[in-house]
Each structure stands twice: as C-alpha cells, then as structure tokens.
Amino acid sequence: xxxxxxxxxxxxxxxxxxxxxxxxxxxxxxxxxxxxxxxxxxxxxxxxxxxxxxxxxxxxxxxxxxxxxxxxxxxxxxxxxxxxxxxxxxxxxxxxxxxxxxxxxxxxxxxxxxxxxxxxxxxxxxxxxxxxxxxxxxxxxxxxxxxxxxxxxxxxxxxxxxxxxxxxxxxxxxxxxxxxxxxxxxxxxxxxxxxxxxxxxxxxxxxxxxxxxxxxxxxxxxxxxxxxxxxxxxxxxxxxxxxxxxxxxxxxxxxxxxxxxxxxxxxxxxxxxxxxxxxxxxxxxxxxxxxxxxxxxxxxxxxxxxxxxxxxxxxxxxxxxxxxxxxxxxxxxxxxxxxxxxxxxxxxxxxxxxxxxxxxxxxxxxxxxxxxxxxxxxxxxxxxxxxxxxxxxxxxxxxxxxxxxxxxxxxxxxxxxxxxxxxxxxxxxxxxxxxxxxx
Ligand code: FES
Ligand SMILES: [Fe+2]
Numbered sequence: 001x002x003x004x005x006x007x008x009x010x011x012x013x014x015x016x017x018x019x020x021x022x023x024x025x026x027x028x029x030x031x032x033x034x035x036x037x038x039x040x041x042x043x044x045x046x047x048x049x050x051x052x053x054x055x056x057x058x059x060x061x062x063x064x065x066x067x068x069x070x071x072x073x074x075x076x077x078x079x080x081x082x083x084x085x086x087x088x089x090x091x092x093x094x095x096x097x098x099x100x101x102x103x104x105x106x107x108x109x110x111x112x113x114x115x116x117x118x119x120x121x122x123x124x125x126x127x128x129x130x131x132x133x134x135x136x137x138x139x140x141x142x143x144x145x146x147x148x149x150x151x152x153x154x155x156x157x158x159x160x161x162x163x164x165x166x167x168x169x170x171x172x173x174x175x176x177x178x179x180x181x182x183x184x185x186x187x188x189x190x191x192x193x194x195x196x197x198x199x200x201x202x203x204x205x206x207x208x209x210x211x212x213x214x215x216x217x218x219x220x221x222x223x224x225x226x227x228x229x230x231x232x233x234x235x236x237x238x239x240x241x242x243x244x245x246x247x248x249x250x251x252x253x254x255x256x257x258x259x260x261x262x263x264x265x266x267x268x269x270x271x272x273x274x275x276x277x278x279x280x281x282x283x284x285x286x287x288x289x290x291x292x293x294x295x296x297x298x299x300x301x302x303x304x305x306x307x308x309x310x311x312x313x314x315x316x317x318x319x320x321x322x323x324x325x326x327x328x329x330x331x332x333x334x335x336x337x338x339x340x341x342x343x344x345x346x347x348x349x350x351x352x353x354x355x356x357x358x359x360x361x362x363x364x365x366x367x368x369x370x371x372x373x374x375x376x377x378x379x380x381x382x383x384x385x386x387x388x389x390x391x392x393x394x395x396x397x398x399x400x401x402x403x404x405x406x407x408x409x410x411x412x413x414x415x416x417x418x419x420x421x422x423x424x425x426x427x428x429x430x431x432x433x434x435x436x437x438x439x
Contacts, residue, residue: 001357001358001359001360001361001362002357002358002360002373003358004356004358006357006377007354007356007357007358009377009380010168010373010376010377011166011167011168011277011354012277013048013049013167013274013276013277014048014049014050014276014277015048015049015050018380018384019168019255019376019380020048020049020274021136021380021383021384022255022376022379022380022383022391023048023135023255023256023274024048024135024136024137025136025141025383025388025391025394026134026136026141026254026255026393026394027125027132027133027134027140027141027143028047028048028132028133028134028135028271028273029130029131029132029133029160029271029273029281029283030045030047030052030054030064030124030131030132030133031043031045031054031130031131032129032130032131032158032159032160032283033126033129033130033131033158034129034158034299035054035309036054036055036056036062036131040081041055041056041081042054042055042077042079042081042086043055043077043309044067044077045064045133046275046276047133047135047273047274047275048135048274048276049274049275049276049277050066050120050135051066051067051068052064052065052066052067052120052122052133053065053066053067053076053077053079053086054124054131055079055081055086055097057081057084057085057086057096057097058083058084059084059097061097062097062124062126062131063085063086063095063096063097063098063099063121063124064121064122064123064124064133065086065095065097065099065119065120065121066099066119066120066121069088069090069093069119070093070101070117070118070119071088071090071091071093071117072090072091074088074089074090076088076095079095083103084096085097085102087103091104091105091106092104092105092106093105093114093117095119097121098118098121099118099119099120099121100117100118100121101114101115101117101118101119102114104117122134122135123140127143127148127149128148128149128151128153128156128158128285129153129156129157129158129285130158130283130285141393141394141399142398142399142400143399144230144393144399144400144402144403145399145400145401145402145403146230146253146259146269146402146403146404146405147267147269147287147289147403147404147437148259148267148269148285148287150435150436151287151288151435151437152434152435154292154293154434155287155288155289155292155293155434155435156285156286156287156288156293157285157286157293157295157298157299158283158284158285158286159283159284159286159298159299159302159311160281160282160283160284160311161281161282161302161305161306161311161312161313161341161345162275162279162280162281162310162311162312162313163279163280163281163282163313163345163348163349164278164279164316164317164349164353165278165279165280165348165349165351165352165353165354165355166274166277166278166280166353166354166355167256167272167273167274167280168272169348169351169354169355170272170280170282170348171252171256171257171258171272171372172348172369172372173344173347173348174250174252174258174260174270174272175232175234175250175252175258175368175369175372176365176366176368176369177221177223177234177236177248177250177365177368178219178220178221178223178236178365179347180215181215181216181218181219181221182219182333183333183334183340183343183344183347184215184333184340184343185212185215185216185332185333186212186216186331186332186333186338187216187330187331187332187333188330188331189210189212189213190210190212203264204246204409204411207411211409214238214240214246218238218239218240218246220238221236221237221238221248221365222236222237222238222239223235223236223237223364223365223367223368224237224367225367225368225371227371227375228251228392228405229392229393229396229397229402230251230253230254230392230393230402230405231251231252231253231254231257231372231375231392232251232252232368232371232372232375233249233250233251233405233406234249234250234251234252234368235247235248235249236248236250237417239414240411243413243414244411244412244413244414245411245412245413245414245417245420246409246410246411247408247409247410247411247412247417247420247421248261248408248409249261249406249407249408249409249410249421250407251404251405251406251407252368252372253269253405254375254379254391254392254393255376255379255392256271256272256273256274257269257270257271257272258270258272259404259405259407260407261407261408261409262286264290264428265288265289265290265291266286266287266288266289266290266293267286267287267289267407267408268284268285268286268287268407269284269285269287270282270283270284270285271283271284277353277354278353278354279353281311282341286298289428289429289431289432289437290431290432290434291434292434305339305341305342313341313342313345315336315337315339315342315345316345316349317349317350321334321336321337321342321345321346322336322337322342323335323336324336324337334346375392378390379391379392403439404425404439406421406422406425408421408424408425408428410423410424412424
C-alpha cells in the first residue's frame with residue numbers, strides 16, 4: 001500500500017500535476033483517424049484534463065486547439081469548418097490550425113486585434129490510425145521505431161474504448177501477467193480456428209494446447225522484470241508438467257503503454273490515456289507480422305461491443321457488465337461474456353474511479369506494478385529538476401534505435417527459455433515478408 005499523497009502524485013494528470021508533467025513529455029493518443037472520417041472532420045478531445053477540439057482543415061492538415069473560444073468561451077466544437085480553419089459561430093472569430101486568430105469579422109474595419117489572439121494549440125501527428133498530440137514544452141520527442149509505427153498502414157488496425165477509471169489502474173492490469181489465469185479463464189476451450197482478431201484464443205506457440213487451457217492449468221507464473229530503454233520487459237514463465245516452459249513476454253512502454261502478444265501473427269500496443277483523472281481511453285494498435293489485417297472484421301467485432309461516437313462499452317457498470325451467474329458457473333470465470341476487454345474493464349472500474357491504494361496489499365506477482373511506480377517516481381523527480389536525460393526514450397538513447405519490443409508466447413526447454421523466445425521472435429520477423437520487421 002502507498003500513502004494518499006503518493007497515490008495523488010502517481011495518478012493525477014491535469015496541468016501542473018506530477019504525473020501530468022511527465023505525460024506531457026510524451027506523444028499522447030488524442031483520437032482515431034476513423035473519428036475524422038465523416039463529412040465534417042471536427043471532434044471534441046478531452047486529454048489530460050484539458051478540453052480541446054481536433055479538426056482537419058481544407059489543406060488536409062490537422063489542428064488541435066482549445067475548445068473554449070478565446071473571445072467569450074463558446075464551444076468551438078460547433079465551429080464552422082471553413083476558410084481553411086475553424087470559425088466560432090458566436091461572433092465569427094476565425095482560427096487556423098496553429099490556433100492563431102486570423103479574422104474578427106465583427107470588429108471595426110482595420111482592427112488588428114486578431115494578431116494578438118492565439119488560442120491553445122498542440123502539435124499533432126498521424127501514425128497508423130491514431131492521431132497523437134504533444135502537450136508539453138519545447139520540441140516533441142522523436143517516435144521510437146516500434147513495430148506498430150514502422151509496419152505499413154495495411155498491417156495495423158487501431159481502435160479505442162472508454163473506461164470509467166483513472167489511467168493508472170487501467171495500465172496496471174496490463175503489466176500484471178498473473179491475472180490472465182483467472183480473470184480471463186474460459187472453463188471450456190473453443191476451437192482456436194475461430195480465434196482471428198481475439199486475444200487468448202489461439203493455440204500456445206508451437207503446440208496444440210489452446211492458450212485458454214494453458215493459462216487455466218498453470219496459474220502460478222514466475223514473473224521477472226527487466227528495465228529497458230523504453231520501459232520494462234516483463235517475463236512470465238509457466239513451467240509445464242512435460243518439462244517445458246511457456247514464456248510470455250510483455251512490455252511496459254513508458255509512461256502509459258503496454259505491448260503484448262495477441263496471437264501468432266499479431267501483437268497489441270495499447271496506451272491507457274487519461275481523459276481526466278476519473279476516465280481514460282485505451283487506444284490499441286494491432287500489428288500483423290503476417291498478412292494485412294482484416295480491418296473490417298476487427299472493427300465490426302469491436303463495434304458490436306462499443307457505442308459511437310464516444311466508444312463507450314455496451315457492457316458496463318450500469319448493466320452489471322452483463323453478468324450471468326450461469327455463465328460464471330459453466331463457461332467463464334467472470335460470467336461477463338467472452339470479450340476479455342469487458343473482464344479487464346470490470347477489474348479496473350470496480351475498485352472506484354481512483355483506487356484508494358492506501359487499502360491495497362500487493363503480492364509477489366505484482367512485481368511489475370511496484371517497479372513501474374518506482375520508474376514513474378524517478379521520472380517525476382527528473383522532470384521537476386529539469387533533467388530529462390533519465391526519461392525513457394527521451395534522454396540517452398536515440399529513439400530511432402529502439403525496436404520491437406519483443407512481445408510473444410513461446411514454449412522452450414526449461415533451462416533454455418531465454419533462447420527460445422529470442423529465436424521465436426527472430427523467426428517471426430524473418431518470416432514477415434510484407435514489411436521489414438528485422439531489427
Ligand atoms: S465567443 Fe467565439 S467569437 Fe465570440
Ligand atoms: Fe487482462
């Protein structure tokens with residue numbers, strides 16, 4: 001357990017907060033490219049507690065500016081998208097994508113007051129289906145060479161979902177390899193042939209054992225954590241009865257993302273992005289080392305479970321997450337359906353909007369959470385001192401040299417598991433002929 005003060009330090013992300021200032025040194029997912037697909041590409045964005053509006057101007061370029069008009073605060077989300085910018089409907093003030101006011105049509109002829117009006121504006125960049133924003137001071141950092149960024153657009157599918165809780169507890173479920181044996185347990189194994197686009201339904205690497213069975217039969221993983229130049233590598237070993245070891249490699253990507261295997265052909269890179277202190281979006285990039293992703297199928301699977309335009313899950317607290325006691329008895333550990341996102345959602349929302357960590361009791365399997373909190377505290381201290389040299393992917397190593405990260409499931413000899421996962425990763429990359437996945 002930690003003190004209330006430390007809990008606040010680690011969880012709150014508005015302007016001027018400790019963790020918020022760290023987050024503002026990194027690119028943050030602000031929206032999906034899909035959200036701007038309609039005939040009026042203007043969407044509200046609430047990010048790190050700040051209200052913004054994202055739009056695409058007639059040059060096809062993106063702008064992310066303050067939501068309240070600097071004149072008298074009207075909501076720019078209702079702005080007129082015209083003249084290569086966004087015009088406030090209240091008195092017609094017009095803003096370009098840099099946030100500069102370029103016209104005040106109701107002010108006296110010849111007035112140049114507009115030159116002094118500039119609203120909040122943040123740089124944005126589109127990467128494989130996600131629009132990222134940089135909300136910090138100075139120049140934004142370079143992107144690392146992760147697979148999700150360097151794979152071609154055809155091999156990456158992006159989606160998001162709303163969770164009603166603080167970002168940290170959402171992220172912590174992603175660095176907790178023990179929960180998969182319980183929370184995502186299926187009491188029966190479905191045919192892995194139906195597994196496309198779903199997590200934990202494939203066969204465990206190079207075997208005929210369904211992942212569901214392996215996780216169920218071996219619920220006590222040995223977990224070790226290694227610090228890396230992007231965050232942490234988390235190694236979960238499950239020693240099988242046949243003398244082999246199942247190795248699952250997942251990652252924490254600083255500050256609030258994870259990278260995990262999904263199936264033999266795909267990995268997931270997932271950010272847990274603070275909307276404000278009590279809500280977050282998960283943004284996922286599903287990256288294929290095999291064929292192009294079937295985006296239509298993956299989108300349709302997920303749209304069945306989510307409501308637009310806010311990507312709120314249809315199963316949620318208000319309907320008990322669809323809990324069915326019969327299903328809990330016979331089919332799943334949770335009784336909340338087969339979509340593992342719903343399980344995670346319940347696990348992170350039910351402790352309360354901001355979990356009171358003065359009440360927690362961490363065990364040995366929570367080792368990655370403990371290490372992560374240490375990393376975040378160190379980063380907070382560095383930002384306060386103005387010394388960014390120690391921040392992952394910002395100081396020290398050139399981000400262009402950071403590849404991967406390796407995210408996979410492998411089975412190898414008990415004494416040779418390290419070699420097994422590295423070899424399996426090399427083989428997957430070598431077999432990827434659609435794009436260059438080698439490092
Ligand atoms: S409030 Fe926007 S132009 Fe007046
Ligand atoms: Fe999970």
